[in-house]
Amino acid sequence: MSTDTPKGDRIAKVLARAGVASRREAERMIEAGRIAVNGKTIDSPALNVTGRDRILVDGKPLAAPEPARLWLYHKPTGLVTTHKDEQGRETIFDHLPEDLPRVMSVGRLDLNSEGLLLLTNDGGVKRQLELPATGWLRKYRVRVNGRPTEDTFTPLRKGITIDGETFQPMQVSLDRQQGANAWLTVGIREGRNREIRRAMEAVGLPVNRLMRVSYGPFQLGNLKSGEVEEVRRRVMRDQLGLDGAKPAEERPKPTRKRKPGPKPTARDGARSGKPGTSKSAKPPRKGPRR
Numbered sequence: 001m002s003t004d005t006p007k008g009d010r011i012a013k014v015l016a017r018a019g020v021a022s023r024r025e026a027e028r029m030i031e032a033g034r035i036a037v038n039g040k041t042i043d044s045p046a047l048n049v050t051g052r053d054r055i056l057v058d059g060k061p062l063a064a065p066e067p068a069r070l071w072l073y074h075k076p077t078g079l080v081t082t083h084k085d086e087q088g089r090e091t092i093f094d095h096l097p098e099d100l101p102r103v104m105s106v107g108r109l110d111l112n113s114e115g116l117l118l119l120t121n122d123g124g125v126k127r128q129l130e131l132p133a134t135g136w137l138r139k140y141r142v143r144v145n146g147r148p149t150e151d152t153f154t155p156l157r158k159g160i161t162i163d164g165e166t167f168q169p170m171q172v173s174l175d176r177q178q179g180a181n182a183w184l185t186v187g188i189r190e191g192r193n194r195e196i197r198r199a200m201e202a203v204g205l206p207v208n209r210l211m212r213v214s215y216g217p218f219q220l221g222n223l224k225s226g227e228v229e230e231v232r233r234r235v236m237r238d239q240l241g242l243d244g245a246k247p248a249e250e251r252p253k254p255t256r257k258r259k260p261g262p263k264p265t266a267r268d269g270a271r272s273g274k275p276g277t278s279k280s281a282k283p284p285r286k287g288p289r290r
Contacts, residue, residue, distance in 0.1 A: 008050035011037065016123020018065045019102050020057055023123060025083075034058050068122035070231040070240075071103065074223040075117040081108040092117070097228055106130060106215070107191055115140070115212035116220040119228070128240060129216075135189045136216030137171075140196060142184045144205035148174060152203055162202050167195055181208065 008014075015026035015035070027045045029035055035042055036056040037049060049055065055062040073092070075081070080091045092105065096119075106118035106129045120126050128134065146152075153172040160167055171187030182205075186196055197207045213220045217239050223229055 008048040008053070010045060011035065011042070011047045011049050011055070012045045013123070014049055014055070015057070015062070016126070018062055019104075019121040019123070020062070021123075022104050022126060026123075029057070066101070066121060067233075068125050068236070069101075069120065069233075070125060070236050071100070071119040072218060072220070072223060072229045072231060073117045073119050074220060074225050074227050075109050075114055076225045077112050077114045080111055081105050081117065095226060100228065109212060110194060110197075113210045113212070114225065115210075116215055116218065116223075117212070118215055118218060125240065132190065134216075137187050137189055137214075138191055138212060138216075139171075139214040140186045140188075141175075141209075141211045141213055142186050142196060142200070142207055143178075143181050143209035144184060144200055144207050145181055146205045147177060147180075148182055148184075148203075148205055150174075152205070155203060156199055160199055160202055162198055165192075167192065167199055170196075170199065 009017075011030065012023045012026040015021060015029070016023045020026060021029060026035075030042055030045050033041050033043060034057065036059075037047065038054050073096070075092055076095075078090070079095060080089050082091055083093055085091055089111070096103070100119075101121050103119040103121050104123065104126050106120060106126050109115065109117055118129060120129075129136070153174075156170045156172050159169045168188070168190050171185075173185045175183040175185055188195060196210060200207050211220075218231065
C-alpha cells in the first residue's frame with residue numbers, strides 16, 4: 001500500500017455520518033462556502049479529515065456523530081420528499097415530530113405516492129440502503145385503471161424498455177378486480193424515478209394509487225399515515241450488518257439435516273407405546289369401552 005494515501009475520510013462522508021446532510025448535499029454545502037476546516041473555508045470535497053481536524057458548519061463546530069438510528073415513516077400523499085421545495089410545497093420534514101433529530105430519507109416517494117419511507121440520522125446507513133448492489137426488494141400495493149390479464153404483465157416481468165431506459169424485471173401479481181380498477185402487488189429492486197407509474201402506463205394501466213408496503217426486511221405493518229416508529233438497534237444491527245456483522249441477506253440460510261441413527265426395533269416400539277411386532281406387546285382390546 002502506498003504511504004502517500006491521505007489518512008482519514010473524505011469531508012463529505014464525515015459530514016454525512018454526522019447527520020449534517022447526505023453526501024451530495026454536503027458537497028453542495030462545501031461548494032457554497034459553508035464548511036471550514038481548521039479555520040479555512042474549503043471549496044472542494046477532495047479533502048480527507050481525521051478526528052484531530054476542527055470542522056465548522058455555518059460557523060458552528062461539527063457535533064460528534066451519534067449512533068446510527070433508523071425510523072419507519074408512513075408518508076401521506078401530498079408531501080414532497082425533500083428538505084426544501086423550489087415550488088414552496090410542503091415536505092415530509094415539515095410534518096415530522098419535533099423531538100426527532102435531523103434525519104435524511106432513504107430514497108424518495110413522489111408527491112402522490114404514500115406508504116413506507118425509511119429515515120436515518122446516518123449518511124453511511126442511507127448510502128448502504130440506497131446502493132443498487134444492495135438490491136433489496138421493495139413491495140407496493142398498486143391500484144390501476146383497467147382490466148389486466150396475466151399476458152398484460154409479461155413485458156413487466158421480462159423487463160420493459162421505455163424511452164431507451166430498460167427497467168429490471170418486476171414481480172407483478174393481480175390481487176383483485178374492483179369495478180373499473182384492479183389492485184396489484186408489485187415488487188422492484190431498483191427504485192428509479194416514477195418507475196412503477198411509467199411501466200404501468202406503458203402497458204395501458206394508469207396508476208391512481210400507489211403505496212409502498214415494505215423495503216427489504218422493513219414492513220409498513222399497521223403504522224398509520226403520518227406516524228413514525230424507530231427500528232430497534234438489535235434489529236437494525238442484524239439486518240444491516242452493523243458492528244462487524246454480516247447483513248442478514250448475505251448470511252447462508254441454515255438447513256436442517258436429519259441425523260442418521262438406528263432404525264427402531266419391535267422392542268423399541270413396545271417400550272415407547274408404539275405398535276411393533278414384539279410378542280410381549282398386548283393386542284388391542286376389542287369391543288366398546290366401558
